[in-house]
Amino acid sequence: MIEVKDLHFAYGSNPHDTLRGLTFHIDDGEVFGFLGPSGAGKSTTQKILIGILNRYRGTVSVNGLNLQNLNSDFYESIGVAFETPNLYTKFTALENLEFFAQFYGSGTRDPMQLLTAVGLEEDAHTRVRNFSKGMKVRLNFCRSLLNNPKLIFLDEPTAGLDPVNLRKLEALILKEKSRGSTICITTHDMHVADTLCDRVAFIVDGEIRLIDSPRELKLQHGERFLDLEYRDGTSLICTSISMDKLGTNEIFQKILYKYHIETIHSREASLEDVFVKTTGRSLQ
Amino acid sequence: MRLLAALKQDILFQFRHGFYYVYAVLTVLYIITLRLLPETLVYPTLTIILFTDICTLGFTFIGAIVLLERGQNLTESLFVTPLRLHEYLLAKILSFLLLSFASAFFVMLGASVGGHDRMWFVYGAIFSALIYTLFGLVFAARARHVNDYFVKSLGIGLAISLPILAYLRLFDTPLFYVFPTRATLILLDVLDHDYALSEKLFSVASLFIWFLVLSGWVYQRFDKYVRHPA
Known part of the structure; x- marks a missing residue:
């Protein structure tokens, strides 16, 4: 589904590359995790895969489409939840979801069902500015699923969640996987990587040091x-x-x-x- | 469909952030001012008010709106949906045009002013609002916060407003005809003064060319700094 070869990227006029020669692939239906400390290049990699950062060197293709040639139709089948919840704060949770749902040509999910799935049904008519960080994260996650995406990008999806909602969200991510979606997660949370990911890539200083399944890694190094x-x-x-x-x-x-x-x-x-x-x- | 959804959201966004209240208060103040003035001063004052309203306020508020949106990280989430960049920009421009135009309309209605050259006047008002909204967008594309926007846009905002000196008969130069504000002032002033057809046609063409150039510039800046920032 995703094929990346020798990916290099530098921000603005920075002479030093933030990403240095990343090569990896993500299979259909896989939950793939980028694991690394802050500033390692995880979110930058994800932003390239999403098509936000396009001044990169190397080859990136998603479903055979070279990302240098993508148009906005690409977003019909992908869902994205950024690390910083980006929502209309003077609008309610339901208004936010209903607004974004209008951009998709194909069928979208019922916003109320999504809100119920993450335990926000009683806050559907509350303005987002009155939400806690954890509630915003859950609403952000709902938005990423609105269009029944085949490919989902989640950047630190569990940041700011209490243990109960953390488990709820993990279960929902695994449910998306069971529907056949491919999921790409960036995280610095070992528990999330261990619980959710089929394979993880360790990324440090813009380089991938290792890619394998969490189980294999734990056995090999134990x-x-x-x-x-x-x-x-x-x-x-x-x-x-x-x-x-x-x-x-x-x-x-x-x-x-x-x-x-x-x-x-x-x-x-x-x-x-x-x-x-x-x-x-x-x-x- | 996407454009309509974005337009509706922009209007609601502006409403909930209080922009409509600000415009309503200003409109009432303009009407009161115009009604209190002696008849000979009504039209010159109207021209100045509309020029200020459309240019200065438009320029200021469009920047504030875009930066409010960026402050909530909304552009990032909008551009990972099928919404096209031109639809996003068009929604911004149309919503703001509506606000500027409604304000101008109610000022004229409330102050009971009108004239025989309304077609030129309306064209001038619409294209001027468009142009100053586009100017605002050019600077908003790269600004990080409101102060940054004002620092970057204030100099240019003042510079392009220089033809007001000619209107006030303080200073004039043929160079002012290059400025879009010269055309704006001529077309907003047609209700009060007679202008040669060639001068009105030149103003219309000038504003249209500015509109085309600025549209392309705004698209390029938003594509580079907002949709694909790096």
């Missing part, structure tokens, strides 16, 4: 050990056991039969560990 905590009388014992031939490991069998196990964890790496190890940078 250790094949189990960490256990169990009670022996009043004592709490912590131990580690190799996961190789676990079924025949006598110590493991003994602990299982003899003691009360309180915790048991496999020692795969966290996505954050992999990021730090691969890029030498933290995500903040």
Whole structure:
């Protein structure tokens, strides 16, 4: 669906490239994440894929269309939620959605159903200036789905959300994926990348350092050990056991039969560990 | 359909941000002023009022509207929909034209003024409003906030208004005929003074050429700095 080769980009007259030779592809129906610290080039990459920034070098095509040749019809089938919620603050949530829905030639979704899906049905007639940051983020997300997009771009989609709404939004993103949409997410939130993305690209200083699925990365960079905590009388014992031939490991069998196990964890790496190890940078 | 949706939204946007109230108050003040003046001063004052209203206020308010919109990051979201740039600009211009024209119409109606050369006058009022709206858009395209807009546009705004000196008989030069404001002042003044047909035709042509040039410039600036900023 998206094919990018040797992408370079510099802002204005800046002699230094913000993006330096990015090459990647995003398949149909995939949730692809750009993961990196602030200023790494995630949003810039997304703005190029959306067609906002067009003075780039390299090749970018979406559904076989070279983005240098796109016209406004391109936007009939894509949905975008920017990091900063961009909404008419003196208009209500419903008025905002109804206004944007008028620009699409093909059928659009019912704005009230979208508002209900993100828990904003009771605020449909409230002006956006009275919304909290989290409410604006949810409304912004609704707008990106108005036109039943085949390709969705979400820039930091969960920023400012409380845990309940975070889960709600994650479920909605996965629902869009199950409908067959391709979703491109930029985030610096490991949990979001881990939960939602089929593949992630680690991006630092305008370069992609690694692309793989979160699961594969965590396994590759982890250790094949189990960490256990169990009670022996009043004592709490912590131990580690190799996961190789676990079924025949006598110590493991003994602990299982003899003691009360309180915790048991496999020692795969966290996505954050992999990021730090691969890029030498933290995500903040 | 998209143009109508954008136009309706722009009118509502301007209304909810209080622009219609400002214009209503100014219109009432203009009418009161004109009604209090002796008859000989009504037409010259009307010309000055309309010139100020259409040019200065138009120039100022269109910048404020675009910057208010950009302050809410709205342009970014508008240009990732199928809305075309020319539709976006046309909606802005038409909505503002409506505001300027309604104000001018009510001033004329309220002050009970009229004349035999209304066709030239209406053309002058419409194209002048268009041109100063376009001038405002040229500077609004690159301004980051209202102060920035005023700093960038004030010098040019004052410079293009120089032919007012000729109208007030303070200073005149043939160079003023290059300025769009010269044409504006002639066409707004036709209700009060007789002008040669050639002078009126020249004014019409001048405003039309300015309109074409500025339209292209605005499109190019918005495409470069607003739709595809980098």
